[in-house]
Amino acid sequence: KAAGAEVTGVCSPAKTDLVRALGADHVLDYTHDDFADGTHRYDLILDIAGNPSLSRLRRALTPSGTAVIVGGESGGAWTGGFGRQLRAPIVSLFVRQRLVMLASKERAGDLVRLTPLIEAGAVTPSVDRTFPLERVADAMRYLESGKVRGKLAITI
Numbered sequence: 001k002a003a004g005a006e007v008t009g010v011c012s013p014a015k016t017d018l019v020r021a022l023g024a025d026h027v028l029d030y031t032h033d034d035f036a037d038g039t040h041r042y043d044l045i046l047d048i049a050g051n052p053s054l055s056r057l058r059r060a061l062t063p064s065g066t067a068v069i070v071g072g073e074s075g076g077a078w079t080g081g082f083g084r085q086l087r088a089p090i091v092s093l094f095v096r097q098r099l100v101m102l103a104s105k106e107r108a109g110d111l112v113r114l115t116p117l118i119e120a121g122a123v124t125p126s127v128d129r130t131f132p133l134e135r136v137a138d139a140m141r142y143l144e145s146g147k148v149r150g151k152l153a154i155t156i
């Protein structure tokens with residue numbers, strides 16, 4: 001959104017207000033709406049959850065759009081949930097759309113780009129709660145509950 005895109009966020013009903021407050025122009029509730037039903041085609045999909053198949057991702061992309069596969073919550077028997085990530089670059093060789101996987105790294109350059117956006121209020125990290133280091137087990141339990149809105153931070 002800070003880069004000028006029109007953004008659609010996909011989340012559960014309890015978090016639509018949060019996602020809208022973070023700046024999304026449109027919000028889809030994944031318990032009712034299917035982002036890949038053909039109503040809209042997206043230039044870029046950041047695929048963070050839900051494990052949509054590559055064909056569903058392709059259906060939701062514009063003809064030359066890009067899907068970046070970040071992660072998903074369920075594992076596969078043989079590939080540990082990485083099946084889509086492994087197939088994506090192969091499928092990409094034969095279609096106009098780009099299907100790529102992300103392996104995130106902590107890079108100083110990224111933080112240098114993000115800092116002025118945060119300072120200007122264009123990007124607002126959503127921190128639900130902070131926990132001291134000695135309560136990290138409680139933090140992990142809270143994370144697993146699925147109720148966290150945004151992220152948890154550990155103070156040291």
Ligand SMILES: NC(=O)c1ccc[n+]([C@@H]2O[C@H](COP(=O)([O-])OP(=O)(O)OC[C@H]3O[C@@H](n4cnc5c(N)ncnc54)[C@H](OP(=O)(O)O)[C@@H]3O)[C@@H](O)[C@H]2O)c1
Pocket residue numbers: 010011012013015030048049050051069070071072073102103104105146147150
């Ligand atoms: N590639 C990399 O380098 C990299 C780096 C970090 C993390 N990851 C992976 O990225 C994924 C997300 O990490 P995270 O730390 O952001 O996890 P997280 O804090 O647990 O967030 C996961 C989110 O997924 C949402 N969600 C669940 N089912 C969904 C669906 N069907 N459609 C849309 N959203 C859905 C949940 O929203 P609700 O609570 O509203 O259901 C939750 O907010 C994980 O699989 C993680 O392993 C990858």
